[in-house]
Each structure stands twice: as structure tokens, then as C-alpha cells.
Amino acid sequence: MEFINQTGGEINIKESKIDIKLKEKSSISIDYCIDDYKFTTIDNVLYISLFDICRILSIRSKWDYRRSTISLYWDKSNYKSCRAVCRRAALIRFEDITAGGEYLDSDNLEKLIVVADYMFLAGIQFHIAWIPRFVDPQNGIDNDISKDYSMPNANFLFTMEYLLNRNGIIGLHGYTHQYCDEVSAVGTEFNEGRNNDEKSIRRRVEAAISIANKLELPVKFFETPHYAATAFQQSIFEEYFDII
Structure with missing residues (x-):
């Protein structure tokens, strides 16, 4: 919630549904009872992993160990997987x-x-x-x-x-x-x-x-x-x- 608020967005939690409205993005609805993402509750506070936050919001991360900071920025690459053209299998x-x-x-x-x-x-x-x-x-x-x-x-x-x-x-x-x-x-x-x-x-x-x-x-x-x-x-x- 703190993260969403600091990015200028809005968040609403009702039962198992989390609705997120971002300043620069369309609205996102998540069911935290489904295993697609890793949620955990500690002292009635709902937490989610940084990786899943990045995945949900299409965000990239940059880790700086010296300053102990993680910088986040919008991912504009719009990656989409494609099928391999070659019929041969490459085992990598x-x-x-x-x-x-x-x-x-x-x-x-x-x-x-x-x-x-x-x-x-x-x-x-x-x-x-x-x-x-x-x-x-x-x-x-x-x-x-x-x-x-x-x-x-x-x-x-x-x-x-x-x-x-x-x-x-x-x-x-x-x-x-x-x-x-x-x-x-x-x-x-x-x-x-x-x-x-x-x-x-x-x-x-x-x-x-x-x-x-x-x-x-x-x-x-x-x-x-x-x-x-x-x-x-x-x-x-x-x-x-x-x-x-």
C-alpha cells in the first residue's frame, strides 16, 4: 500500500481482491488467494515479494549494494515470447x-x-x-x-x-x-x-x-x-x- 501511494496510485482491498489504480497505467485487479503471486500476512499486514510487484506492474529494478538502494522504473520493452522458427531442438x-x-x-x-x-x-x-x-x-x-x-x-x-x-x-x-x-x-x-x-x-x-x-x-x-x-x-x- 505504501509503495502504491508513493507512486501516485490508489489501492483498495476488499475480501480477497486487490484493486490497484496507477497514475500512469490502467487499473489492475489481483486475487491474493490464488497462487499466481507470493502473498503473506504478518500481523494483519499483507506483503508481496518485490519480484511479483515488478511482474504485476511491469517494472524493472536496479540494485545498488553500495548505497543499499533498489531503483524501480517502468519497463517499456513489452516483451512477448515467440515460437522458435527452427524445427530442431536446442538444449541449453x-x-x-x-x-x-x-x-x-x-x-x-x-x-x-x-x-x-x-x-x-x-x-x-x-x-x-x-x-x-x-x-x-x-x-x-x-x-x-x-x-x-x-x-x-x-x-x-x-x-x-x-x-x-x-x-x-x-x-x-x-x-x-x-x-x-x-x-x-x-x-x-x-x-x-x-x-x-x-x-x-x-x-x-x-x-x-x-x-x-x-x-x-x-x-x-x-x-x-x-x-x-x-x-x-x-x-x-x-x-x-x-x-x-
Whole structure:
């Protein structure tokens, strides 16, 4: 409500319906009991995610970590997906997407959004190989965005939701994609000598799924780091996922 008022608009909530009238846009009606958007109520106050606000109102965001600000502006691009002209299928996957390294940089996340827009315009679905927990032991980094709130982590989650909205399909690329003192996205998590007993395998797969569930990110496949895994490890993964 505060956001709408500050943009010169009007908002009216009646039962489950939210009617929004914007100064520079036509009126919008939303049913917050439907699962299209992520609403939550805390102390009788209705909240919605920034991503859904941007989606509903056709707004773009610019994140500035140094100033701790998020700038919003009208999106005039009017993106519409089109069908792919070519009859051949291109199977495209964005690899090692994780909340660490270059993907904690706001400019790089914005570039990822631009690439997703291009894929959407071309009518091409794409896979996102996501590492849920970024670990860099030598630098004391252990980043689980379902537990650690920060502006870069919030922007990473915002970007993941954006990729989903642009026909992206998220899969788990291991849990940490590393072992012992290795860095995530560099190390090998599973092979004949690493996490090779049933308890360790299940613990890591279930921990990765748990993070996805907490963040409400649907995951559709599992990809082992560097494609390394024994037949036994694969057999455990296949109990959790239809696509490996």
C-alpha cells in the first residue's frame, strides 16, 4: 500500500481482491488467494515479494549494494515470447549458477536477466544448473541464501524467480559442488571416494532439496558436479528425481 501511494496510485482491498489504480497505467485487479503471486500476512499486514510487484506492474529494478538502494522504473520493452522458427531442438543449460563469486555482483545478475529476456523473445526454454549452497572454506565463506539474509542474496533470489518467469527450468547441480577445502563450482562432490555411502548421499541431496523448498523454487532435475558419480550414487539420485 505504501509503495502504491508513493507512486501516485490508489489501492483498495476488499475480501480477497486487490484493486490497484496507477497514475500512469490502467487499473489492475489481483486475487491474493490464488497462487499466481507470493502473498503473506504478518500481523494483519499483507506483503508481496518485490519480484511479483515488478511482474504485476511491469517494472524493472536496479540494485545498488553500495548505497543499499533498489531503483524501480517502468519497463517499456513489452516483451512477448515467440515460437522458435527452427524445427530442431536446442538444449541449453546455464551452468554453475550459485550465490557466490561473480553471481553476487549486481551487474552480472542483470546480464543474466538480459540473456533470459533474449531466450524468452526467441521462444527457447533453458535449464539453470543451480548450486544451492556456495562454500569457499579458505576464505571463510558458506552462503546458504535460505538462511543468510543480505541484499546480494535477495537479488540472487529475485534473479532466479525472473529466470523462472522467462521459461527457465531450475535443477540442482549438487548441494555444494565441492569437497573438503575445495571451492563450490570448482570441486567434485561425488565420486568413488567422495560422499560414497548412502547416508552421505541422501543427506546432501535432501539438504539441497530443502533449500529449494524453503525458497519456493521448483527443481526439476539433478546434475552431478562435473558429471562424476558412481552407479550406486546415481541410483540414489534417481529415487528423488525423474530427470538426471
